[in-house]
Amino acid sequence: MMNRREHAATIAAGMLCANSLPHLATAVTGHRHLTPVGGAQSAPWTNAAWGTANLLAGLALARRAAGGEGRWDSRLVTFDLGAAVFATWMVSSEAAMRVNWRGKDDR
Structure with a gap:
């Protein structure tokens, strides 16, 4: 049976791992995507670093x-x-805010 700390850590691990995927996909495809480090126009390399950091942190929490x-x-x-x-x-x-969608001014 999990205690509250283990429960919270496991949920956070799933969230961090899920968060890594759009950033890593952004890096691979060469697009821009919002990160806390570089803002809405974060470069692919910034997304690669952010996605990797999220994945490693999520996996470390899951392991722990x-x-x-x-x-x-x-x-x-x-x-x-x-993750869900x-x-x-x-x-x-x-869908509501379209933060990472290309607008007509970004072409």
Whole structure:
């Protein structure tokens, strides 16, 4: 059974890992994407660094919170919940605010 700290760490791990994906995809495709480091026009290399940092932090948290050996327990569901919550927030915020979409002035 997970305690509150393990539960929070596992959710945060899923969120960080999910956050890494759009930044890493941005870096690979050469697009620009919002980061806290460089703002809305963050270059691909900035996104590569930010995405890598998020992935490593998420994996480190997952490792620390994993507990035990062998097969996963409820922590996998909690990790997936964190990833799903973050993905839902990103879909909603991008659809509503279009922060990372190219506007007619950005062509």
